[in-house]
Amino acid sequence: ITYMRTDSIRIAPEAAQEALELIASDYGKAYALDQPRFFKNKNKVQDAHEAIRPTSVFNTPQKLSSFLNEDQFKLYDLIWKRFVASQMTQSQIDQKSIMIKAGDAYIFSVSGSTVRFPGFMALYATDEKAAEKDIQALPMVEEGACLETKKITPQQHFTKPPPRFSEASLVKELEKNGIGRPSTYASILSVIRDKGYVDLEKRYFLPSELGFIVNDLLVASFPTLLDISFTAQMENNLDDVESGKLNEVELLTAFYTGFKKTLDEAGENMVSVKGVGVPTGIQCPLCQKDVNIKIGKNGHFLACTGYPECSFTSNYTRDERGIISIVEKFEDNTPVKDCPKCKEPMVQKEGRFGLFLACTGYPECKHTESVGQENSNTDTGVNCFEPGCEGTIVEKKSKRGKIFYGCSKYPDCGFASWDKPVDKKCPECDSVFLVEKENKREGKFLKCPNKACKYKEKIIQDPI
Numbered sequence: 103i104t105y106m107r108t109d110s111i112r113i114a115p116e117a118a119q120e121a122l123e124l125i126a127s128d129y130g131k132a133y134a135l136d137q138p139r140f141f142k143n144k145n146k147v148q149d150a151h152e153a154i155r156p157t158s159v160f161n162t163p164q165k166l167s168s169f170l171n172e173d174q175f176k177l178y179d180l181i182w183k184r185f186v187a188s189q190m191t192q193s194q195i196d197q198k199s200i201m202i203k204a205g206d207a208y209i210f211s212v213s214g215s216t217v218r219f220p221g222f223m224a225l226y227a228t229d230e231k232a233a234e235k236d237i238q239a240l241p242m243v244e245e246g247a248c249l250e251t252k253k254i255t256p257q258q259h260f261t262k263p264p265p266r267f268s269e270a271s272l273v274k275e276l277e278k279n280g281i282g283r284p285s286t287y288a289s290i291l292s293v294i295r296d297k298g299y300v301d302l303e304k305r306y307f308l309p310s311e312l313g314f315i316v317n318d319l320l321v322a323s324f325p326t327l328l329d330i331s332f333t334a335q336m337e338n339n340l341d342d343v344e345s346g347k348l349n350e351v352e353l354l355t356a357f358y359t360g361f362k363k364t365l366d367e368a369g370e371n372m373v374s375v376k377g378v379g380v381p382t383g384i385q386c387p388l389c390q391k392d393v394n395i396k397i398g399k400n401g402h403f404l405a406c407t408g409y410p411e412c413s414f415t416s417n418y419t420r421d422e423r424g425i426i427s428i429v430e431k432f433e434d435n436t437p438v439k440d441c442p443k444c445k446e447p448m449v450q451k452e453g454r455f456g457l458f459l460a461c462t463g464y465p466e467c468k469h470t471e472s473v474g475q476e477n478s479n480t481d482t483g484v485n486c487f488e489p490g491c492e493g494t495i496v497e498k499k500s501k502r503g504k505i506f507y508g509c510s511k512y513p514d515c516g517f518a519s520w521d522k523p524v525d526k527k528c529p530e531c532d533s534v535f536l537v538e539k540e541n542k543r544e545g546k547f548l549k550c551p552n553k554a555c556k557y558k559e560k561i562i563q564d565p566i
Contacts, residue, residue, distance in 0.1 A: 193221035280334035
């Protein structure tokens with residue numbers, strides 16, 4: 103294919119003519135255009151390259167299938183068909199609507215379509231059913247005919263909120279608003295995930311609590327800078343600089359004059375999340391003063407603005423509409439079992455990672471245990487790698503349902519890893535264990551957790 107990091111839709115005349123020759127020979131002259139079809143680039147498009155297309159349409163997907171893996175074949179098939187279809191004739195579809203009068207008060211309508219000439223659709227139809235699966239054919243009826251009522255099915259529809267962004271729909275929205283370039287879309291998606299602003303669940307982005315907080319603070323302090331139109335206009339200005347229509351020094355001077363003023367104001371007035379906190383509009387249940395969101399070493403929480411006179415703190419939840427609710431603290435002083443270290447009774451408490459058992463002999467005895475770890479956590483059979491720890495590595499789930507691996511002696515032992523630890527020393531550094539990873543290109547393999555060490559080894563799986 104041609105250069106793929108471009109949003110240009112310009113194609114070379116030679117490539118278009120070659121596509122017409124293939125269409126006429128494989129599908130017939132009725133499917134080929136009389137003259138090649140060309141497309142004009144929009145102002146925002148960088149026109150240094152042609153559109154993404156096959157270097158030769160005669161390299162059909164079937165011809166190259168033996169040289170490509172499954173993902174590569176799907177991508178090439180998509181590019182090849184899209185380019186060839188752009189040089190084929192349009193499909194011709196007959197649309198029919200039937201109006202049905204029920205009594206004197208109601209009129210029902212039904213619409214259907216039949217394909218008169220498939221045109222470019224012939225390229226995508228693998229068989230007759232695939233071509234017509236979305237076409238609703240209507241029966242032949244005469245005007246004024248009396249129809250038999252076979253069944254009445256009442257249905258009620260409600261307006262649904264727009265779905266959350268997926269990776270594809272977010273890129274489409276960025277493109278629609280002129281934000282970014284094809285070469286930067288991937289980095290935009292990775293940054294918002296790596297920074298923890300969003301979580302990807304079931305292929306859809308969900309804003310994290312950190313994302314809510316950062317967004318509220320930045321929009322309040324930099325309303326112009328975070329406006330979609332500003333970013334799109336900046337992209338246009340950069341294109342004008344590249345084409346010589348605009349002087350880069352003048353552009354930067356005009357931008358920085360207003361930005362410096364806004365930045366200074368934000369430095370003085372932006373709320374400190376660690377200090378004052380972000381207002382929530384919720385009143386403290388103990389003293390009726392305002393409760394703000396703060397961020398500490400253990401994450402985000404609610405705290406009363408009346409501190410130190412009032413020491414109220416609490417976890418909280420935020421629903422789909424962004425409404426914040428206080429989470430009631432769990433307290434149960436009923437003895438559950440005896441402490442294995444000091445024989446004092448242990449009671450159930452709630453911490454930052456959920457419920458746990460704590461010894462009532464605290465602070466003399468600091469022994470704790472995770473609640474239900476025997477049932478909810480899967481033991482990997484690997485001993486903990488922390489010096490002096492007698493625990494084992496167990497598979498756990500985070501608050502957001504992501505699997506990680508931690509020590510069974512938590513919170514006495516803080517060992518944790520997102521990747522599954524394997525009891526095997528790294529042959530190239532001092533690491534006492536390796537971790538198991540997997541990707542499409544390399545499959546399953548072992549990797550050293552030490553970032554300075556690049557050691558890898560492939561996992562050889564036994565044949566079934």
